[in-house]
Amino acid sequence: MALRFASLGSGSSGNGLVVERGRTRILMDCGFTLGDTAFRLGRLGLRPADLTAIVVTHEHTDHLGGVARFAKRHAIVVHLTRGTALSLPLDFPATLVRFIDPHAPFEVDDLLVDPFPVPHDAREPVQFAFSDGAVRLAVATDLGVSTPHVEEKLTRCDALVLECNHDPGLLAGGTYPRALKERISGRFGHLDNNSAAAIVSRLDVSRLKHMVAAHLSTENNRPDLAVLALAGALGCEDSWVGVASQHEGFDWRSV
Numbered sequence: 001m002a003l004r005f006a007s008l009g010s011g012s013s014g015n016g017l018v019v020e021r022g023r024t025r026i027l028m029d030c031g032f033t034l035g036d037t038a039f040r041l042g043r044l045g046l047r048p049a050d051l052t053a054i055v056v057t058h059e060h061t062d063h064l065g066g067v068a069r070f071a072k073r074h075a076i077v078v079h080l081t082r083g084t085a086l087s088l089p090l091d092f093p094a095t096l097v098r099f100i101d102p103h104a105p106f107e108v109d110d111l112l113v114d115p116f117p118v119p120h121d122a123r124e125p126v127q128f129a130f131s132d133g134a135v136r137l138a139v140a141t142d143l144g145v146s147t148p149h150v151e152e153k154l155t156r157c158d159a160l161v162l163e164c165n166h167d168p169g170l171l172a173g174g175t176y177p178r179a180l181k182e183r184i185s186g187r188f189g190h191l192d193n194n195s196a197a198a199i200v201s202r203l204d205v206s207r208l209k210h211m212v213a214a215h216l217s218t219e220n221n222r223p224d225l226a227v228l229a230l231a232g233a234l235g236c237e238d239s240w241v242g243v244a245s246q247h248e249g250f251d252w253r254s255v
């Protein structure tokens, strides 16, 4: 049974990624409205009822914003840290909440979910790796810097979705206010293309079959710059590196 994954969209206006093994389907984050989420799932051939669970990385609106209404409407359980759960609406049904330990892997039917903490300006942020026991997909967006622990989770993966938020030059020369520029480029902000490439260059990529750049800033980055950085680190053709876009995400990829 193959593991496959796809993105509903990626960036500061909303995120969502589906991981599927057989009939087990996990939605990682949901930053879209009820209708938009259903539309984006439909593009991938899925209905909301096809989802087994939602896992949430942190409380920022582009990740948590659509979770409560969607989960409630379709009665889907939500796995999240206690820190992230503080931002759920007060009327969110407790029966749908599953608290996670940011260091403890857990099972959702046929998938093993492996959370790991990341440095980001949220209450208890994590990112996730997913495995069926044979192959492994790791996703890491919304982190200011890497850590040895993060890299332990990203190394020897079969598929990697990694944040390439901004190009340092475009951010510095762009129109954002200084405080926002400092937040984005800070240790609890977002990874730039070069930092993402430096991380990749330290990983064991001998099993890697998919590399996708994600959470690109529309204002402070360009897909070709992110691809160039990651392809340089991997020593591969530019065309081999995928990019998750805000509007389209990316289509199914099988591991």
Ligand SMILES: [Zn+2]
Residues within 6 Å of the ligand: 011, 012, 015, 060, 062, 063, 142, 215
């Ligand atoms: Zn984000």
Ligand SMILES: [Zn+2]
Residues within 6 Å of the ligand: 058, 060, 120, 122, 142
């Ligand atoms: Zn964030």
